[in-house]
Each structure stands twice: as C-alpha cells, then as structure tokens.
Amino acid sequence: MIYIVILLSVFLADLLLKLHVERKIKYGEEHPLLKGKFLIRRLDNKGLAFGKLSEHPRMIRWGTLGTLIFTLLYYIWLLMKPGQRVKKAGISMVIGGGLCNWYDRLRQGYVTDYISINSKWKKLKRVVFNISDFFIFLGSILYLLGSFKRNTGK
Structure with missing residues (x-):
C-alpha cells in the first residue's frame, strides 16, 4: 500500500540522514547546500x-x-475507508516524521536537527530542523x- 511506503520512506530517509550527520558533522560546522540556499x-x-x-x-x-x-x-x-487520498498521504508523512523524531528521543534523549535556511534574517537562519519536521x-x-x-x- 502506497501510504505505508510513504510513512516508511519518511522515517528511513530522516533516520539515515540523522545518522550521517551525527557521524560526520561537528558542532559549529556549517556546510552549504544547494548553492548556499x-x-x-x-x-x-x-x-x-x-x-x-x-x-x-x-x-x-x-x-x-x-499522540x-x-x-x-x-x-x-482512515486507511480502511475508501478515497481520501490526500488525507491519507498527508497523515502518512506526519506519522513517518513523528515516529522518526520519537525514535530519536528514545534512542538518545534528543532529536537531531541539521538543516537551516541561509537567510539574511537572523531569526530564520537560527531555525534548525530535520526532514521529519x-x-x-x-x-x-x-x-x-x-x-x-x-x-x-475516490
């Protein structure tokens, strides 16, 4: 079922990215991505x-x-009901991300965040998030x- 695939894809993609960041990125380092955006x-x-x-x-x-x-x-x-594809896709993403963040908390007591927007506005630049977020x-x-x-x- 496509909605389970969405859920698992979000979970696994962020889990793998978090593990990579935890191994390779030191605190205080900044690495530009997508031409510095x-x-x-x-x-x-x-x-x-x-x-x-x-x-x-x-x-x-x-x-x-x-929660x-x-x-x-x-x-x-919801999965047992016909139609409602947009709702099902959306909640699949929410649960996949929520499960990955919760697993992070369970595994290490915190959630690893690793992406920020390179902006002129300091408040926006200070926001750090992850793919699950x-x-x-x-x-x-x-x-x-x-x-x-x-x-x-439908």
Missing part, C-alpha cells in the same frame, strides 16, 4: 519545536508517544487540504 549544521534538540519544554524530557517523550498511538489508531481507521509540516497541510475536499469515495 540551505546550511547543514548539527543541533541536538531536547525540546519540542524551537526547543520548547526542553526541561521536561519525560513529558515530551510520553506525550509524543501518546503517536492515537494518530496511528486513527490512521488505521519538514514532512510533519507538509503532511499537516496536505491533511488539512484533504479535509476540505469533499469525500467522493
């Missing part, structure tokens, strides 16, 4: 987005696990767009 640099994020709640690692670990379990149950239910964002948008589309069973 993006930067590869390593950040260990103990919190949620932008390091929020980093002082509560157990709450983050168990809270995200609970993932609830979302996986909904995902299984990107797919969580993209998948959420797709899911919302799919929610507005009328379900015709």
Whole structure:
C-alpha cells in the first residue's frame, strides 16, 4: 500500500540522514547546500519545536508517544475507508516524521536537527530542523487540504 511506503520512506530517509550527520558533522560546522540556499549544521534538540519544554524530557517523550498511538489508531481507521487520498498521504508523512523524531528521543534523549535556511534574517537562519519536521509540516497541510475536499469515495 502506497501510504505505508510513504510513512516508511519518511522515517528511513530522516533516520539515515540523522545518522550521517551525527557521524560526520561537528558542532559549529556549517556546510552549504544547494548553492548556499540551505546550511547543514548539527543541533541536538531536547525540546519540542524551537526547543520548547526542553526541561521536561519525560513529558515530551510520553506525550509524543501518546499522540503517536492515537494518530496511528486513527490512521488505521482512515486507511480502511475508501478515497481520501490526500488525507491519507498527508497523515502518512506526519506519522513517518513523528515516529522518526520519537525514535530519536528514545534512542538518545534528543532529536537531531541539521538543516537551516541561509537567510539574511537572523531569526530564520537560527531555525534548525530535520526532514521529519519538514514532512510533519507538509503532511499537516496536505491533511488539512484533504479535509476540505469533499469525500467522493475516490
């Protein structure tokens, strides 16, 4: 089923990239990507987005696990329904990214982030994310767009 492939592809792609970054990139190094539009640099994020709640690692670990379990149950239910391809693709991306980030937390106590946008705006340049974060964002948008589309069973 294509939606399981999407989920696993997001999970495995980010997992492999994180392992590569953890082995090859030292803190403080910046490596330009795509003609300098993006930067590869390593950040260990103990919190949620932008390091929020980093002082509560157990709450983050168990809270995200609970959210993932609830979302996986909904995902299984959604996969059994006909149509709703955009919603299914979107939630596949969200779960793939969420699982990879959660696995990172479980494995090492933090999430490895490694991409930032090389921008003139310092606040934007300071934001560091990973492929899972990107797919969580993209998948959420797709899911919302799919929610507005009328379900015709296709």
